[in-house]
Amino acid sequence: xxxxxxxxxxxxxxxxxxxxxxxxxxxxxxxxxxxxxxxxxxxxxxxxxxxxxxxxxxxxxxxxxxxxxxxxxxxxxxxxxxxxxxxxxxxxxxxxxxxxxxxxxxxxxxxxxxxxxxxxxxxxxxxxxxxxxxxxxxxxxxxxxxxxxxxxxxxxxxxxxxxxxxxxxxxxxxxxxxxxxxxxxxxxxxxxxxxxxxxxxxxxxxxxxxxxxxxxxxxxxxxxxxxxxxxxxxxxxxxxxxxxxxxxxxxxxxxxxxxxxxxxxxxxxxxxxxxxxxxxxxxxxxxxxxxxxxxxxxxxxxxxx
Numbered sequence: 001x002x003x004x005x006x007x008x009x010x011x012x013x014x015x016x017x018x019x020x021x022x023x024x025x026x027x028x029x030x031x032x033x034x035x036x037x038x039x040x041x042x043x044x045x046x047x048x049x050x051x052x053x054x055x056x057x058x059x060x061x062x063x064x065x066x067x068x069x070x071x072x073x074x075x076x077x078x079x080x081x082x083x084x085x086x087x088x089x090x091x092x093x094x095x096x097x098x099x100x101x102x103x104x105x106x107x108x109x110x111x112x113x114x115x116x117x118x119x120x121x122x123x124x125x126x127x128x129x130x131x132x133x134x135x136x137x138x139x140x141x142x143x144x145x146x147x148x149x150x151x152x153x154x155x156x157x158x159x160x161x162x163x164x165x166x167x168x169x170x171x172x173x174x175x176x177x178x179x180x181x182x183x184x185x186x187x188x189x190x191x192x193x194x195x196x197x198x199x200x201x202x203x204x205x206x207x208x209x210x211x212x213x214x215x216x217x218x219x220x221x222x223x224x225x226x227x228x229x230x231x232x233x234x235x236x237x238x239x240x241x242x243x244x245x246x247x248x249x250x251x252x253x254x255x256x257x258x259x260x261x262x263x264x265x266x267x268x269x270x271x272x273x274x275x276x277x278x279x280x281x282x283x284x285x286x287x288x289x290x291x292x293x294x295x296x297x298x299x300x301x302x303x304x305x
Contacts, residue, residue, distance in 0.1 A: 092135035095126055102160050108145045112155040112163035122158070143181060150174040150197075152204055168205035172216040175201060176223055191226065198230035208286055209234055238279050244269075245276035 096104040096119075103109050116136055120129060139145055152171055154162045179194045202212045209231045217224055248258050248269075259269040 090131075090135045090138055092127055092131045093139060096135065096139075099123070099126070100158060100160075103156060103158070104139065108139075108142070108148045109160075110145075110149050110153055110155040110166050111140075112157045115158060118158055143178065146174045146178050150178055150201075152201070168201070168207060168212060169216050171201050171205070172198070176226075194226055195229045195233060198227060199233050202230060202234055208282060238276075241272055241276035241279060244272055245280075248273060 093104065103111065116132065119127060119132060119136075149166055149170055152166060155164050155166055157163045175194070175197055179190060179197075182188075183190055202209060205212055207215065213227060213231060217227065244262075247262075248255075251258055251261070253261065255269050255273070256266050259266045262269070
């Protein structure tokens with residue numbers, strides 16, 4: 001009886017070990033269909049509930065709250081670059097901005113030569129000679145000022161009046177310096193843009209290609225090579241304009257008819273022909289000047305008696 005009862009798989013609850021029922025209790029449990037849990041509910045309730053509890057699973061150790069991903073760790077391991085300190089403006093430049101905001105303010109303009117002496121003469125109490133010299137050097141080497149010079153803006157006096165054009169060699173060297181700074185900053189190959197900009201500067205100078213080259217050529221081989229590329233580009237463009245002019249002269253057509261024949265606009269044809277004729281006139285003038293310069297004078301050509 002005891003073995004059958006204890007081995008019965010339908011028993012839903014068992015008494016904890018250490019408590020054994022006597023025969024009367026076992027018979028009573030069989031008649032009731034239970035193992036005596038109802039006869040002693042308070043005594044059996046706690047063990048039964050305890051027996052139903054599953055053994056506690058080991059909790060996985062939680063990650064530390066401060067733990068970071070490897071990418072974040074790498075970012076923190078890299079030393080943070082300190083923020084660039086703001087450059088202090090020279091006191092003399094601040095004073096120049098107050099006195100001449102149109103020249104030293106939001107927009108920089110090329111200054112006439114000798115403006116340093118004029119500033120000293122006008123404002124002897126505002127500037128010390130050495131401080132003003134340093135400030136003017138900083139101003140002239142700034143990128144914004146070089147951009148103004150490279151753009152070919154004319155020089156101005158302290159009253160904001162146009163004084164004189166910027167010399168072609170100053171424009172040329174400003175373009176080269178700006179190119180150098182941008183190349184160092186970006187790491188890009190800006191040589192094609194430099195060649196095109198120098199070509200425009202040659203045309204804006206009003207000088208022929210040979211005269212411009214003599215004026216700006218330096219000891220820097222790389223700068224000279226870029227100059228030669230710009231001059232070659234201009235020569236190629238001039239040759240195309242001359243070819244178009246010859247074709248137009250040989251066609252016997254009007255500019256409108258010629259433009260339609262070549263798939264161009266009439267305005268484009270007109271401008272190109274005007275440039276080509278100007279090139280011819282400039283070349284003819286240069287030949288006359290060269291011939292006059294090289295021709296012997298009457299005194300030198302005369303033979304002694």
